[in-house]
Amino acid sequence: MTTQHSRRNFLRGQLSRPDAPPMRPPGAQARFMDLCTGCGDCVRACPEAILVLRESRSGPRPVVDFAQGGCTFCGACAEACEPGALSLETVPDWPWKAVVSDSCLSLNGVSCRACEDSCDPRAIRFRLMTAGRAAPILDTDCCTGCGDCAVTCPAGAISFEIPETQTERLA
Ligand code: SF4
Ligand code: SF4
Ligand code: SF4
Incomplete structure (x- = not known):
């Protein structure tokens, strides 16, 4: 473009x-919905408190909510994600x-x-x-x-x- x-x-x-998709945390992988367990570790790790768990067809999944602040792309959410649904390597790929x-x-x-x-x-x-x-x-x-x-x-x-x-x- x-x-x-x-x-x-x-x-x-x-x-x-x-029909825009939910705004998943930075670093969401291609298989995000398969990998994410809805554990909420990313939500607790975000220093800006802009992640919330929201219900989806697969259960609660994290989304970004800019009501409280902006994202610094610090990568703390991806770092906290043990199942690998978020990855630090793709944090810059915020679309x-x-x-x-x-x-x-x-x-x-x-x-x-x-x-x-x-x-x-x-x-x-x-x-x-x-x-x-x-x-x-x-x-x-x-x-x-x-x-x-x-x-x-x-x-x-x-x-x-x-x-x-x-x-x-x-x-
Ligand atoms: S990159 Fe940092 S500021 Fe942005 S959502 Fe993840 S933890 Fe929060
Ligand atoms: S970089 Fe984009 S999202 Fe961030 S403040 Fe500027 S216009 Fe808004
Ligand atoms: S830390 Fe990873 S697995 Fe847990 S809710 Fe966040 S994205 Fe999903």
Whole structure:
């Protein structure tokens, strides 16, 4: 995916997918659902307290919840996972990218730059529009999917999706 292409798509959240898989912890393996026992060790190991166990068809499984904070990609969750459902080796392979919805305050003429201010990689910038509005533009090449922007967004306008379709393993 080119930067130009991804910017155009993410500007309007065109990659939104209602059937997006749950956001598993960083390092989730291809056989995550087979390997994970639902023991909760990763949840207890996360220093940011952003992992929660959620019911699935196979029982409780961990998901990332950005309500409390962002992920530092420290790898503590993968380190704690004895069954090997999470692996440190694939921690950098975090596929999620932020998407800003139309409920963004700035997009609706209310002054706000909370996401831009919270984004260390500087993946968000704003393009001025008419009537005092400004459109958030996401550079998906820079976005790490850390979730810091979602934590600070007062409108809850930021969600996360996997841009490409290799999502079955995380379902
Ligand atoms: S990588 Fe670290 S901060 Fe991120 S979910 Fe795992 S333990 Fe938590
Ligand atoms: S530590 Fe591993 S096996 Fe246990 S709940 Fe977390 S991902 Fe599943
Ligand atoms: S998820 Fe992280 S890197 Fe991506 S836009 Fe939000 S704050 Fe920036």
